[in-house]
Amino acid sequence: MSPSRRAFVQSSMAAVAAPAVARLPVAPSRPLAQIPSFDPWLEIDGAALRWNVDAVTRLTGGRPILAVVKNNAYGLGLAQVGPVLDPLAAIHGFAVVKAEEAMRLRQAGVRKPVLLMGRCEDEEGVELARSGVRLAALGEDAADRLGRVAGRVGRPLGVHLYIDTGMGRMGMPYRAARPWAEALVARPDLRVEGAFTELTENPDFDREQVGHLQALTRGLQVGPLHAASSAAVMHQPEAHLDMVRPGLALYGGYVSRAAQDRGELRPAYRLRARVVRVDRLEAGDGVSYHRRWKATRPTWIAVLPVGHVDGYPSGAVKGAEVLVNGRLFPVVGTVSASHTIIAVGDEPVVRVGDVATLVGPDHPAIHPNVVAERAGYSEYDMFMHLNPTLPRRVV
Ligand SMILES: *Cc1c(COP(=O)(O)O)cnc(C)c1O
Numbered sequence: 001m002s003p004s005r006r007a008f009v010q011s012s013m014a015a016v017a018a019p020a021v022a023r024l025p026v027a028p029s030r031p032l033a034q035i036p037s038f039d040p041w042l043e044i045d046g047a048a049l050r051w052n053v054d055a056v057t058r059l060t061g062g063r064p065i066l067a068v069v070k071n072n073a074y075g076l077g078l079a080q081v082g083p084v085l086d087p088l089a090a091i092h093g094f095a096v097v098k099a100e101e102a103m104r105l106r107q108a109g110v111r112k113p114v115l116l117m118g119r120c121e122d123e124e125g126v127e128l129a130r131s132g133v134r135l136a137a138l139g140e141d142a143a144d145r146l147g148r149v150a151g152r153v154g155r156p157l158g159v160h161l162y163i164d165t166g167m168g169r170m171g172m173p174y175r176a177a178r179p180w181a182e183a184l185v186a187r188p189d190l191r192v193e194g195a196f197t198e199l200t201e202n203p204d205f206d207r208e209q210v211g212h213l214q215a216l217t218r219g220l221q222v223g224p225l226h227a228a229s230s231a232a233v234m235h236q237p238e239a240h241l242d243m244v245r246p247g248l249a250l251y252g253g254y255v256s257r258a259a260q261d262r263g264e265l266r267p268a269y270r271l272r273a274r275v276v277r278v279d280r281l282e283a284g285d286g287v288s289y290h291r292r293w294k295a296t297r298p299t300w301i302a303v304l305p306v307g308h309v310d311g312y313p314s315g316a317v318k319g320a321e322v323l324v325n326g327r328l329f330p331v332v333g334t335v336s337a338s339h340t341i342i343a344v345g346d347e348p349v350v351r352v353g354d355v356a357t358l359v360g361p362d363h364p365a366i367h368p369n370v371v372a373e374r375a376g377y378s379e380y381d382m383f384m385h386l387n388p389t390l391p392r393r394v395v
Pocket residue numbers: 068070117198228229230231245246247248249
């Protein structure tokens with residue numbers, strides 16, 4: 001990272017790290033975040049995060065957790081999630097894919113080990129290693145590359161061996177990896193602290209993949225083996241190995257209907273906004289673009305100033321509901337970039353200023369998995385597409 005880039009990240013992080021209400025670096029000054037507002041916001045539920053960590057611990061027989069916090073902690077916010085998870089005994093450390101996110105975790109005050117699962121430039125690697133970030137050994141050139149970084153840092157570099165056992169995405173292909181792994185383990189300037197692979201989430205093939213990782217590392221001092229993302233945490237005990245590496249489950253999302261039916265997790269965020277307009281339509285009046293929805297009889301509608309740019313799926317009009325004052329109301333018309341409209345019914349039972357919850361733990365109908373299903377959206381995107389500029393409150 002260049003000095004100017006680093007200065008930018010640091011100054012913008014200083015702006016987000018301190019108060020409970022925070023915006024990400026894209027909005028370095030946030031003059032409006034702490035006064036009452038009609039802007040939508042996110043609530044990050046610390047108790048739900050802790051609950052999900054306990055659930056993962058229980059499901060995996062107490063395995064240490066390498067918490068995947070890539071993509072801004074699955075949309076919830078690195079600066080909010082990192083400090084909640086860091087002190088928990090069950091959390092061994094954190095894993096990210098982007099170098100900058102590793103640095104942001106440190107700037108948010110996270111002390112535990114951080115693993116960068118992506119490739120980095122030498123210069124970034126030096127900077128990351130100085131901040132105690134572990135790098136992944138992931139290609140033919142790993143020994144040279146990591147050796148160069150270690151030389152510049154001036155002390156042994158903590159690394160994890162990333163083995164491709166069939167995903168075909170990242171890591172050293174397992175068939176060629178034994179001499180490569182032996183050479184890395186033998187180097188005095190590297191300290192191999194783990195070896196990992198990424199499962200394809202095809203149950204039978206996952207078992208084969210785990211077998212390859214185990215066979216490849218047999219007899220080598222590579223530290224803990226880890227492979228299990230949320231799917232394997234839920235469904236594949238043979239893949240739990242020495243440490244587990246979930247993302248989605250920590251935030252309360254389910255990877256499958258079977259996992260959802262077991263109900264062990266709690267969604268760890270709420271997407272909220274306050275009603276900005278309540279009005280009565282006559283029969284035949286429409287709402288939003290293309291008049292896709294028309295009132296068949298006199299009816300009340302309410303407008304929420306939150307839309308797909310904030311991370312609420314456009315497909316929500318296909319059957320999602322919104323919770324206001326303990327009652328559910330259907331989304332109608334179109335979810336536009338910054339607006340969502342709900343049909344309130346025969347009586348104006350909601351008012352301007354009432355708080356609406358579009359997604360959250362407060363009713364099964366607004367659980368992120370249920371909204372995703374009704375909207376024809378990915379459960380991962382219900383989290384990862386949350387707009388990083390939304391104000392976030394840890395509750
Ligand atoms: C994203 C990711 C995970 C976590 O996946 P979930 O399905 O969210 O639990 C684990 N390992 C790697 C390499 C990943 O990229």
